[in-house]
Every structure is written in structure tokens, then in C-alpha cells.
Amino acid sequence: MAKNNTQQEELLGRKPPGWLERQLGTEAYRALRGMATNPISVIGTLLLAIFLFVAIAAPVLAPPAHTNDPYQIPRDGYGQVPKPPGTEWRTRQPPLPFWWKAVTGKDNWIHIMGTASGQWDIYYGVVWGTRTALRVGLVITIITAIVGIIVGSVSAYYGGTVDIVLMRIVEVFIAFPFLPAAMTLSAVLTPIIGRGLFPPMIAIIVFGWTGVARLLRSDVLSVREREYVLAAKVIGVSDARIMFRHILPNAIFPTLVWASMRIGSLVITFAALSFLGIGAEVGYADWGQLLSFARDWMTQLGEYWYIVTFPGTILVLFVLAWNLVGDALRDVLDPRLQGSR
Amino acid sequence: MTAPTVATQTEEPEVILRVRNLKKYFPIRRGVFQRHVGDVKAVDDVSFDVYKGETLGLVGESGCGKTTTGRTIIRLYDPTAGSVYFQGRDMAELKGKELRAMRRKMQMIFQDPYASLNPRMSVLGIVGEPLEIHHIANRSERKERVAELLKLVGLNPAFMNRYPHEFSGGQRQRIGLARALALNPDLIICDEPISALDVSIQAQVVNLLEELQEQLGLTYIFIAHDLSMVRHISKRVAVMYLGKIVELTDRDTLYTNPLHPYTQALLSAVPVPDPFIEETRKRIILKGDLPSPANPPSGCNFHTRCPVFQKGLCDVQDPEFIEVEPGHFCACHLVKPQ
Ligand SMILES: Nc1ncnc2c1ncn2[C@@H]1O[C@H](COP(=O)(O)OP(=O)(O)OP(=O)(O)O)[C@@H](O)[C@H]1O
Ligand SMILES: [Mg+2]
Numbered sequence: 001m002a003k004n005n006t007q008q009e010e011l012l013g014r015k016p017p018g019w020l021e022r023q024l025g026t027e028a029y030r031a032l033r034g035m036a037t038n039p040i041s042v043i044g045t046l047l048l049a050i051f052l053f054v055a056i057a058a059p060v061l062a063p064p065a066h067t068n069d070p071y072q073i074p075r076d077g078y079g080q081v082p083k084p085p086g087t088e089w090r091t092r093q094p095p096l097p098f099w100w101k102a103v104t105g106k107d108n109w110i111h112i113m114g115t116a117s118g119q120w121d122i123y124y125g126v127v128w129g130t131r132t133a134l135r136v137g138l139v140i141t142i143i144t145a146i147v148g149i150i151v152g153s154v155s156a157y158y159g160g161t162v163d164i165v166l167m168r169i170v171e172v173f174i175a176f177p178f179l180p181a182a183m184t185l186s187a188v189l190t191p192i193i194g195r196g197l198f199p200p201m202i203a204i205i206v207f208g209w210t211g212v213a214r215l216l217r218s219d220v221l222s223v224r225e226r227e228y229v230l231a232a233k234v235i236g237v238s239d240a241r242i243m244f245r246h247i248l249p250n251a252i253f254p255t256l257v258w259a260s261m262r263i264g265s266l267v268i269t270f271a272a273l274s275f276l277g278i279g280a281e282v283g284y285a286d287w288g289q290l291l292s293f294a295r296d297w298m299t300q301l302g303e304y305w306y307i308v309t310f311p312g313t314i315l316v317l318f319v320l321a322w323n324l325v326g327d328a329l330r331d332v333l334d335p336r337l338q339g340s341r
Numbered sequence: 342m343t344a345p346t347v348a349t350q351t352e353e354p355e356v357i358l359r360v361r362n363l364k365k366y367f368p369i370r371r372g373v374f375q376r377h378v379g380d381v382k383a384v385d386d387v388s389f390d391v392y393k394g395e396t397l398g399l400v401g402e403s404g405c406g407k408t409t410t411g412r413t414i415i416r417l418y419d420p421t422a423g424s425v426y427f428q429g430r431d432m433a434e435l436k437g438k439e440l441r442a443m444r445r446k447m448q449m450i451f452q453d454p455y456a457s458l459n460p461r462m463s464v465l466g467i468v469g470e471p472l473e474i475h476h477i478a479n480r481s482e483r484k485e486r487v488a489e490l491l492k493l494v495g496l497n498p499a500f501m502n503r504y505p506h507e508f509s510g511g512q513r514q515r516i517g518l519a520r521a522l523a524l525n526p527d528l529i530i531c532d533e534p535i536s537a538l539d540v541s542i543q544a545q546v547v548n549l550l551e552e553l554q555e556q557l558g559l560t561y562i563f564i565a566h567d568l569s570m571v572r573h574i575s576k577r578v579a580v581m582y583l584g585k586i587v588e589l590t591d592r593d594t595l596y597t598n599p600l601h602p603y604t605q606a607l608l609s610a611v612p613v614p615d616p617f618i619e620e621t622r623k624r625i626i627l628k629g630d631l632p633s634p635a636n637p638p639s640g641c642n643f644h645t646r647c648p649v650f651q652k653g654l655c656d657v658q659d660p661e662f663i664e665v666e667p668g669h670f671c672a673c674h675l676v677k678p679q
Contacts, residue, residue: 249461
């Protein structure tokens, strides 16, 4: 027997697990190690960390003019013509951040990224808009994921009539083109519940859960036929436990990865709705809104480049960050890509 | 209604599993309304007995319904028709709790060692799960029992906390076997347990199965797709073709005196270790392809490929599966009882 064991040790060819691995468990440890060694995920995670920092530090980076309404972008007058980065504040200047003097040696607050048409401060919009983007993205994603996961797994698990009915409902929703449908619903909801973040968020959720449902359903259907699920049935595992221990953990990762990659594009959709004026109220810190202030100046962007460059770049980086992290997550969380196989 | 009990005679070995006229059809559905347009007759009227302590080999080409037979017996699939008596009880009558209790005595090991273990569970979780859900052992007892089981199948218990992808195919098959043994089953259905393994490992696993059979008094149904694989381990062998068993007898009779033309063709393809016989061995090449089980030929299933096919008989009438000599069953019009 002893000889047999050493043979197996050789076959396995692995060191016994280290401290961190034992604390986290092999799975989580591998995922973490994978994330930490993959350059793509490091870049994505770094970008996300920066966004997270900006969101958390917003009151320090850009102290709000009205502390009870920090998301309101402060404006320096009402003039139509944008002002370039570096212009000094003249009217209704918000409080100077404590680090400003130490860093620049100046006594007065400037428009770091210039002002948009209407004298909205772009810097404030970008900084506080990061909070909006993260909140909106996460809330929409979590709700669509929950709805989609419930519908998808119920559909696949019960099959038969339940499946047919649910999938027909999904098809009805999918039949609408996403952006126009979300736009229309958002526009319909706005007079009912008032202008703000809710109408576009609800609209995106209503037309956004179907993709998750379909993806999860097909993955559950394929995992359901795997031999380890049959093996679980044979040893007498209950249906609920089979679903939660054997099927979902092996079916849900593509869905989670997809959902995380979609946070970026959902924020774009949300920005698009804002851009079209059916999103956040005027002056609410939101990247789409900032871009919409540039609408009248599209032909003169050579001169007023800063009104689209700053919010646009931030939006692109945000989408990129989520995509990179989603990509890396997919590689790391798929156990079939690990180890010997 | 009480389940018919199996009569046991003193000299006859005890029947542990009795399968009668078992059928499993998979419906083919089409269109928006999922209209029923036909059936895949994966298992089509199969009857046989399995005796306690023996190994029954079940052999046939890919797609002939071996896996489906195994899975229907263990009720992973509900049978379309027919009955399965296990230890004298009709499995069809069992539901819920009783079915679960019965299943403890009947286990299965699977074909693909890479698909039969949940990749997200450790070996301890996998082998311990049957103990956990049947409340056989608490946490610490479970660990001990899993260690015992791993030792029993020749694995080092120190690897208990490892995950399936860290093991080789043969080792995984052993883990699957440990899981099946956890509930002390009487019958294990082995669905091509060695087909996916390297030849060098195959013998190890077969030897392990034999040792365990002796040690624990197990009964096996051993599924394989060629006759050479079951020769060593089986006491009796059943040959399947397109959803039906065409011949069933003890191993030696089957290899020396095959009656069904299909069995003869299969055997002619197996190399013989004796060089003299090997030299004179004549291969019977079957013409044509395996017909689809969704649309099986009329009459005898095999008539489209049979070298001794008789028109007017074989393509019209379905041959009965009869005992042509004691313990030797065959389904062929041209094989008459002696
Ligand atoms: N769940 C299913 N639904 C529909 N058809 C099925 C299903 N399972 C099996 N079949 C069909 O039933 C027939 C028998 O399949 P089965 O898997 O039992 O064959 P097998 O003898 O085990 O073959 P192999 O050697 O490839 O494992 C095949 O034609 C197959 O396509
Ligand atoms: Mg099979």
C-alpha cells in the first residue's frame, strides 16, 4: 500500500496546499491566484479599483456645493459657450478641496476639465458620475441577473409546459429591439414616476433579463445531463440539492461572467437614455448627461474637444475595465481549463 | 397489490434482478407545439435475469441501447413498458422514499471518468455525499468512512481534500467506485467503466472490481462495447443489437458456440491468442450500417445486415427470444431449440 501511495503522489505531482490555500479552499485560491497572475485581469482590476476609489473619494476629490444634494453638478453661470480646462470659478464656487493648495499652491478653484454648455463643471460630473455609473450598473445587473437566473433555472428544471410558457414570454421580450424598447418604456414611465434614475433603470431591467434567462437555461439543460448529476440521482440526492449543489454551481459561471461584462454596456445604454434626455434629471451627475450637453457643439469639437473627450474617455475605460475583468473571470473560473485536463 | 416474489430454489442461484419485457422509447418531438412524431426505440423488449454474486456482461455496438438499459433499470429513466424486479420487489411500484431506499442497494458507475465527478466538489464531498444525505454518518465519522472507502479502492486517503481535476482517469474511476460503494450496494451497474481508460489501466480497474466482488459479495452488470473487454470478468454475457438482446448465455458457451449470426460476426472480429486458431480465423464482415433505432427494420432487427438472412421470414416476423438449450437464449428464426 505504501508503495502505491508514493506512486499516486508522483502522479498527482503537486505540493501539499499552503496556508492561504487552506484558508480559502482550493477553488477560491486558484481563482485568486489566476486573477493575480493574468495581466489582462490585473489591468482590468486596476482600472476598476481606480473607479471605485474615485467613487468613494468623490466628496474629497470634488467637494459638493450642496452637501444635501451632492449629485447636483455645480454650474458657473448660465452661458452657452463651454469654457476650457483651467478656467477659474467665478460664481457659486463650491468649497475648495483641502489638498488643492498643497498640490497646486493656488488659492482658487478652477474648472479642471472645463465647463460644458450651460457652465456645468465637467470635472464634478465625471467624478460624481462615477458613483452613478457604479450604482446604476450594479443595481441593474444584480436585478436582471436574479430575475434571469430564477426564470432560467425554473424553466430548465421543470421543463415541459412551464418551460414552453416561460420561453415564449422571453421570446416576446426579445422580439423588441433593446434600445428603442428601453427608450420607449423609459419615456412612458417618466411622467408616471417622475424624471430621475428610476425610469431608465426599470426600462433596462424589463428588457434586459431575457438574455440571462436564456443563457442560464441552456447551461442548466446541458449540465443536467452530465454524469455526475445522474450519479447524484442514483445515490438518492433530493431534487433541490441536485439543483443547488450539482447543477447551478456548474452552470452559473458563464452567466455571472456575462453579467459582469454587461455592466459596462448597461452603463452605456443608460448613458444613451440620459443623452436622449429620458434619463437622469438635468444637472444630475451622469456621464450620459454630460455628453448630452455637447449636443449643440458637435460641429465645433476641434475647439471644444474637452466637452466630449473627458466624459467619453471615462465611459470607454469603464466599459473596458468590466470587459477585461469578465474575460479573465471566465478563464479563471472554468475548472476545465485548470490543471491536468 | 403485492409485488410478485421471485421463487428461489435451493440449487438454482438466487435471482437478484429480473428484467421482463423492458422498453424505453425516447419520444421525438418537433415544431412549436412539440408534436410527437416518433420514437427512438433505445431499448425494445428486453428480458433477462441476473443472479446474485455473478457478473453479467452486456455487449453491443455503440448506440445499441446498453446505457439506456442500465439507466432504465436503475430508474434514471422511467421505463416505457415492462418491469424490473429487484430483490423480489417491483421497482415500478416504488416512489419517492421507497425508491430512494431501494436505490441504495443498486448503484452505478459511469463511462466517462471526466464527467462523472462534480468538478466543484472535493473527493471528500463526492464520496461522502451518499453518507451525508442518507444520514449514515456524522461529520467526523464520514471522514473516517471516506478514508476507508478510498483505501478500499486503492487510493490514498490523504487526497481526500483534492478536487477531481487533480486525478488521472483511472484514479477518478476509483473515486466513482468509492462513491458507489459508500451505501453498501448489492448490485452495481458498470457502464463501460474501462472504455475511456488507457489499456494499461483497464486491467487494474477490472482486477479491482473482481477483488471487491469477492470481498463484498457484489453483483455486477458490466457493460462494454466489445466482447474482448467482458470476457475476463463476466460469468454470463448478453449480446445486444439495436435495442434488443439477441443472445444470452454463459461466457464459455458464448465464446465457443455462438448461435446468433450477430454474435458470430462480433466474435470473428476478436483476435484469438492461439496462433493456429488465429490463422484460420475468418472475419465475418457485416454489410451496411447500423440502422437507426428511430426507424428499426421490420421483422428481425438484424435482417438488413445478416449473412444468412432468409427472405419472407426474417424481414416479416420478429424472432422470439427463446431458451434453445438450458441457460442459452437466442433470438433468431434459424436457431431452433434442441
Ligand atoms: N436521452 C435521450 N434522448 C433521446 N435519445 C436518446 C437518449 N439517450 C439515448 N438515446 C438514443 O438511444 C439510442 C441508444 O443509446 P445508448 O446511449 O443507450 O447506447 P449505448 O449502447 O450506450 O451506446 P454507447 O456505446 O455509445 O454508449 C441511441 O440511438 C441514442 O441516440
Ligand atoms: Mg453507453
